[in-house]
Amino acid sequence: MTVWDDLTGQAAAIEVFRAAAESSAAPTTSAVPAATGDAGQVAAAPDSMTHSWLITGPPGSGRSNLAYAFASALLCRDGGCGHCADCRQVAARTHPDLAILATDRVVITIDEVRRLVSASQFSPSVARYRVVVIEDADRMAERTSNVLLKALEEPPERTVWILCAPSEADLLPTIRSRVRSVRLRVPSTSDVAALLVKRDGVDAETAERAARESQSHIGMAHRLATNDEARARRADTIELALSVTTVGDAVRGAATLLEIAGADAQAITEERDAEERAAALRSLGVEPGQAIPPALRSQIKALEDDQKRRATRSLRDGIDRILTDLLSLYRDIVLLQLGARVELVNEAISAEVRRRAEDNDSSSTLAAMDAIADARRRIAANVAPALALEAMLITLAEAGRSASRKVAP
Ligand SMILES: [Zn+2]
Numbered sequence: 345m346t347v348w349d350d351l352t353g354q355a356a357a358i359e360v361f362r363a364a365a366e367s368s369a370a371p372t373t374s375a376v377p378a379a380t381g382d383a384g385q386v387a388a389a390p391d392s393m394t395h396s397w398l399i400t401g402p403p404g405s406g407r408s409n410l411a412y413a414f415a416s417a418l419l420c421r422d423g424g425c426g427h428c429a430d431c432r433q434v435a436a437r438t439h440p441d442l443a444i445l446a447t448d449r450v451v452i453t454i455d456e457v458r459r460l461v462s463a464s465q466f467s468p469s470v471a472r473y474r475v476v477v478i479e480d481a482d483r484m485a486e487r488t489s490n491v492l493l494k495a496l497e498e499p500p501e502r503t504v505w506i507l508c509a510p511s512e513a514d515l516l517p518t519i520r521s522r523v524r525s526v527r528l529r530v531p532s533t534s535d536v537a538a539l540l541v542k543r544d545g546v547d548a549e550t551a552e553r554a555a556r557e558s559q560s561h562i563g564m565a566h567r568l569a570t571n572d573e574a575r576a577r578r579a580d581t582i583e584l585a586l587s588v589t590t591v592g593d594a595v596r597g598a599a600t601l602l603e604i605a606g607a608d609a610q611a612i613t614e615e616r617d618a619e620e621r622a623a624a625l626r627s628l629g630v631e632p633g634q635a636i637p638p639a640l641r642s643q644i645k646a647l648e649d650d651q652k653r654r655a656t657r658s659l660r661d662g663i664d665r666i667l668t669d670l671l672s673l674y675r676d677i678v679l680l681q682l683g684a685r686v687e688l689v690n691e692a693i694s695a696e697v698r699r700r701a702e703d704n705d706s707s708s709t710l711a712a713m714d715a716i717a718d719a720r721r722r723i724a725a726n727v728a729p730a731l732a733l734e735a736m737l738i739t740l741a742e743a744g745r746s747a748s749r750k751v752a753p
Pocket of ligand 1 (some may be wrong): 421425426427428429431432
């Protein structure tokens with residue numbers, strides 16, 4: 345069981361990183377694996393090590409998982425064995441030669457990057473490398489990017505930067521030109537389902553449904569497959585959209601959607617905090633249920649403070665997930681209306697989706713999709729979420745009314 349085993353659907357990208365880690369471990373060996381070539385824009389000599397990497401791919405494709413697997417491969421004496429102290433510390437994000445910038449806030453501040461850059465100047469304390477991971481490198485303003493740029497231009501010999509972003513276009517050209525870029529693909533539904541079966545012991549049918557409904561977002565698929573409440577919240581969201589027909593429905597519906605988003609955000613935050621805390625305690629050698637020794641309390645306190653700071657972005661994320669689910673519903677409907685033969689995201693309620701597709705015309709479905717996109721844009725621009733969701737639901741209600749008109753003219 346190595347650090348690469350839990351990554352799904354990214355064989356080509358894994359090969360690039362594995363080869364780089366191996367070549368860096370044994371620079372004189374000739375037994376380096378052949379180049380794979382199709383994992384994005386990899387410069388010449390893809391098996392060789394370089395100081396700055398960029399991993400791009402849509403949310404949920406496993407960008408940060410791959411970044412930490414690569415970090416393990418560089419910090420572990422055994423190329424990322426998955427069970428030594430180094431690998432466990434990377435998994436718990438507590439390795440002394442690993443620096444991380446992971447933020448749930450909307451932007452990365454210039455001070456955060458300055459701190460990271462100065463940490464990157466030190467030699468590694470125990471491993472071959474010092475590894476610095478920036479999980480959302482796209483959330484940097486230009487001024488902040490320029491601080492990072494200086495560090496990428498003159499990297500200390502044993503420092504490796506791993507940046508993650510949705511796409512290369514999210515970074516300044518000056519940054520892009522200094523990193524080796526590896527693009528991930530969206531894993532297929534069956535890749536994600538297979539992972540849930542193998543890694544989490546989920547039954548095949550539940551795994552398949554969760555993979556479909558999450559649209560191959562690995563983290564979301566895991567939640568839908570293993571958490572009844574998360575599944576119920578998704579079902580409630582879709583049900584609500586299908587049942588609004590009046591302005592009154594829309595106003596009440598917006599309040600309900602906000603409650604669902606809040607509950608979802610809170611549940612995710614709690615799960616994540618508990619998992620991080622457990623991982624941190626494990627890496628510090630504290631058994632579950634055992635009291636935290638006084639010498640370690642300040643470390644746990646620092647983690648908890650960090651978790652409190654991050655909580656602020658999660659309601660917006662919760663709303664965003666709802667909008668993604670709603671969009672998947674109207675996407676299914678419009679594809680049926682256009683006669684496309686594709687797998688439905690919402691296959692589990694296909695009878696309802698098909699009925700709606702028949703009772704309605706594609707123009708009102710497209711209007712509904714536009715309304716969802718508008719709501720997302722307006723919330724990103726700081727419009728009060730309740731107002732943006734109300735306006736969206738009024739358009740969805742119109743689509744619902746035109747459906748019932750068509751049934752009984
Ligand atoms: Zn290891």
